[in-house]
Amino acid sequence: MAFSITQLIEERQDDQYALHKSYINPSMTRVLGIIGFNKKYVRGKGAYLWDIEGNRYLDLLAAYGVFNLGRDHPVVNRVLQEMLTLERPTLVKMDVPLLSGLLAEELVKRMPPGLDAVFFANSGADAVDTAFKFARAATGRPRILFLDHAFHGLTLGTLPANGGAVFREGFGPLMPGFDMVEMNDLDTLEQELHKGDVAAFIVEPIQGKGVYIPEDDYLPEAQRLCRQYGTIFICDEVQAGMGRTGRFLSHQHWELEPDIVTIAKSLSGGYIPVSACIMRRSIYQKTFGPLDRCQVHSTTFGQNDMAMAAGLATLHVIDEEKLVERSARVGEKLLAGLAALMERHELIADVRGKGLMIGIEFRPPSGLKLKAAWMAAETAQKGLFSQLLVMALMRDHHILTQVGGPGVNIIKLLPPLIIGDEEVEMIVSAFDDVLGEATRLRGRVWSLSGQLIKHALAP
Numbered sequence: 001m002a003f004s005i006t007q008l009i010e011e012r013q014d015d016q017y018a019l020h021k022s023y024i025n026p027s028m029t030r031v032l033g034i035i036g037f038n039k040k041y042v043r044g045k046g047a048y049l050w051d052i053e054g055n056r057y058l059d060l061l062a063a064y065g066v067f068n069l070g071r072d073h074p075v076v077n078r079v080l081q082e083m084l085t086l087e088r089p090t091l092v093k094m095d096v097p098l099l100s101g102l103l104a105e106e107l108v109k110r111m112p113p114g115l116d117a118v119f120f121a122n123s124g125a126d127a128v129d130t131a132f133k134f135a136r137a138a139t140g141r142p143r144i145l146f147l148d149h150a151f152h153g154l155t156l157g158t159l160p161a162n163g164g165a166v167f168r169e170g171f172g173p174l175m176p177g178f179d180m181v182e183m184n185d186l187d188t189l190e191q192e193l194h195k196g197d198v199a200a201f202i203v204e205p206i207q208g209k210g211v212y213i214p215e216d217d218y219l220p221e222a223q224r225l226c227r228q229y230g231t232i233f234i235c236d237e238v239q240a241g242m243g244r245t246g247r248f249l250s251h252q253h254w255e256l257e258p259d260i261v262t263i264a265k266s267l268s269g270g271y272i273p274v275s276a277c278i279m280r281r282s283i284y285q286k287t288f289g290p291l292d293r294c295q296v297h298s299t300t301f302g303q304n305d306m307a308m309a310a311g312l313a314t315l316h317v318i319d320e321e322k323l324v325e326r327s328a329r330v331g332e333k334l335l336a337g338l339a340a341l342m343e344r345h346e347l348i349a350d351v352r353g354k355g356l357m358i359g360i361e362f363r364p365p366s367g368l369k370l371k372a373a374w375m376a377a378e379t380a381q382k383g384l385f386s387q388l389l390v391m392a393l394m395r396d397h398h399i400l401t402q403v404g405g406p407g408v409n410i411i412k413l414l415p416p417l418i419i420g421d422e423e424v425e426m427i428v429s430a431f432d433d434v435l436g437e438a439t440r441l442r443g444r445v446w447s448l449s450g451q452l453i454k455h456a457l458a459p
């Protein structure tokens with residue numbers, strides 16, 4: 001009998017949670033149940049998901065920034081189908097494939113001046129690992145500096161550059177040579193760089209965890225200091241790049257000229273894992289220059305034809321649909337709509353972001369009874385209030401959002417860049433509603449808190 005994936009899916013759809021409980025991550029299945037995210041999604045298109053019962057959900061996670069084009073983009077879909085008919089010989093390895101050359105050429109066109117050498121990898125962390133290795137090889141120095149709240153991946157090579165202790169705990173000893181500096185503290189940065197042993201300083205120009213944006217002069221000045229002390233300046237654009245913030249690369253908001261840029265996530269339109277580390281040729285050659293070292297860094301699936309074709313199609317779509325401009329325009333509207341809610345809801349402490357990378361931060365209410373409810377939630381687990389809102393947005397509005405980082409009362413929005421006025425209105429009115437509810441102790445938001453607190457306190 002011929003194997004049919006459609007038939008297999010139809011026959012086994014109901015087993016999804018049981019399978020994960022048995023074979024993958026039972027804790028994840030439990031968490032999804034507790035927070036009311038235990039749906040059975042059967043379709044994804046554009047900015048929406050549909051569950052098995054036909055309910056539609058607006059997806060503001062976009063797989064943490066993978067679906068900038070929206071799901072199942074017809075152009076990328078068609079290109080991949082076309083690729084499957086071509087019988088091209090991918091991954092020959094002792095080869096220099098055409099498609100990776102073409103994608104490298106397209107990427108270089110979109111980079112700051114001087115960044116003309118590309119290494120393709122498979123994930124964001126893989127690209128950041130590459131950046132660290134190449135920076136060490138190019139400078140002969142051991143140390144890497146990173147920022148508080150930073151997130152650059154969870155492999156053993158990127159973990160020591162993680163600003164969130166919760167991600168590092170339990171996985172030590174971590175690689176030595178990594179030191180954290182505070183965002184906006186240029187004096188300490190200079191003191192560290194002055195020691196002369198820093199290979200690279202890595203930043204997310206707009207940070208993914210918490211959507212923190214540095215003060216205006218911080219990044220340009222940090223770049224200048226890096227140049228002064230011979231340190232490689234890396235901009236990690238894995239999340240904020242590819243049009244997310246209303247520029248193709250987020251560091252363009254400050255007209256920076258980093259030495260290395262990393263991108264990943266939506267580079268393949270969400271179809272194939274892929275990433276790229278783009279740098280100055282002089283840095284690249286320090287690793288690969290001698291002929292006997294021309295393969296000293298590699299990854300088996302790097303430059304695979306399907307990912308490269310998807311990348312080329314994705315860049316084409318970003319240009320054709322003017323998604324970067326759209327992200328800036330729609331993001332401005334969404335930001336303004338959410339910021340206007342601050343007048344009506346004292347629970348909002350801040351609304352910030354650029355383009356369609358937006359963070360909404362919350363603060364305790366002033367009323368005594370509500371404050372007590374907030375404190376009870378926060379004592380059980382930091383950031384629990386924003387989790388309550390995430391749950392209410394899902395339950396009452398079918399909108400998927402996420403808490404913006406560990407232990408913070410921030411909700412992060414990363415919608416596909418294709419959203420428009422209709423979605424902006426949906427999002428703003430949903431927040432208006434759940435925040436209104438959150439001011440009523442017996443309302444729908446706090447009714448979820450007892451259960452969450454119980455689970456938070458459970459050993």
Ligand SMILES: Cc1ncc(COP(=O)(O)O)c(C=O)c1O
Nearest residue numbers: 123124125151152153208238239
């Ligand atoms: C800025 C940044 N760098 C690196 C990574 C790691 O990417 P990946 O999960 O593909 O390894 C992420 C993931 O969210 C990220 O946001």
